[in-house]
Amino acid sequence: MMDLAARLASIKEKITNAEKMAGRRAGGVRLVAVSKFHPVEAVRDVLTSGHRLFGENRVQEAKGKFVTLRQEFPDLELHLIGPLQTNKADEAVRLFDVIETLDRPALAKALAKAMAKTGRKIPCYIEVNIGREEQKAGVAPEDLAAFLGECRATHGLTVTGLMCIPTQGADPRPFFARMRELAKQHALPNLSMGMSGDFEQAIAEGATEIRVGTAIFGERVPSP
Ligand SMILES: *Cc1c(COP(=O)(O)O)cnc(C)c1O
Numbered sequence: 001m002m003d004l005a006a007r008l009a010s011i012k013e014k015i016t017n018a019e020k021m022a023g024r025r026a027g028g029v030r031l032v033a034v035s036k037f038h039p040v041e042a043v044r045d046v047l048t049s050g051h052r053l054f055g056e057n058r059v060q061e062a063k064g065k066f067v068t069l070r071q072e073f074p075d076l077e078l079h080l081i082g083p084l085q086t087n088k089a090d091e092a093v094r095l096f097d098v099i100e101t102l103d104r105p106a107l108a109k110a111l112a113k114a115m116a117k118t119g120r121k122i123p124c125y126i127e128v129n130i131g132r133e134e135q136k137a138g139v140a141p142e143d144l145a146a147f148l149g150e151c152r153a154t155h156g157l158t159v160t161g162l163m164c165i166p167t168q169g170a171d172p173r174p175f176f177a178r179m180r181e182l183a184k185q186h187a188l189p190n191l192s193m194g195m196s197g198d199f200e201q202a203i204a205e206g207a208t209e210i211r212v213g214t215a216i217f218g219e220r221v222p223s224p
């Protein structure tokens with residue numbers, strides 16, 4: 001517990017320093033604590049130390065942890081940061097406060113339907129495949145404008161941001177810089193980028209939200 005609280009405090013200090021270095025307003029970057037693969041007790045410790053914003057990448061796993069936690073901490077905020085299957089859209093809309101991984105027309109349609117059905121309208125970010133990796137989710141940068149238009153006009157979704165996972169092993173700075181341009185071009189206020197290994201660079205390039213797991217919770221034990 002002490003350990004988690006100390007690590008969390010240290011990350012928050014690094015965020016403050018990175019904001020300062022970049023000449024940005026203090027408190028302009030939100031920390032999404034990524035709790036995937038970590039037990040509910042670890043998440044509760046982080047909540048107890050005062051943090052409220054979390055990210056999970058699987059609907060089922062998030063449901064198992066956060067339905068209970070929400071009753072204890074009604075003001076917690078939960079973002080979906082992993083791929084979403086259309087048949088889980090209803091569950092996702094009920095459980096999460098932001099869907100960060102809107103990446104294809106079929107999902108836009110399913111989310112719109114789920115929001116109508118559940119009566120819960122939540123904001124979405126579009127995931128951009130900024131490194132143009134074949135195996136990776138996200139829309140290609142050149143398709144963003146058309147997809148954003150479709151999400152809004154055809155499906156009535158509230159899109160408020162962009163999200164990306166840059167190519168592993170490459171210098172993330174140019175990817176982050178390109179994401180900042182895209183967000184600016186489309187007047188999207190939220191930019192979710194940067195993880196344990198590169199969040200300071202992401203902040204330098206304009207991230208408004210960083211997603212940090214390992215640096216808070218420690219190594220993940222992969223699920224079977
Ligand atoms: C797991 C995950 C993270 C956190 O990664 P760390 O390197 O542990 O900080 C961030 N974003 C996404 C989309 C993830 O799946």
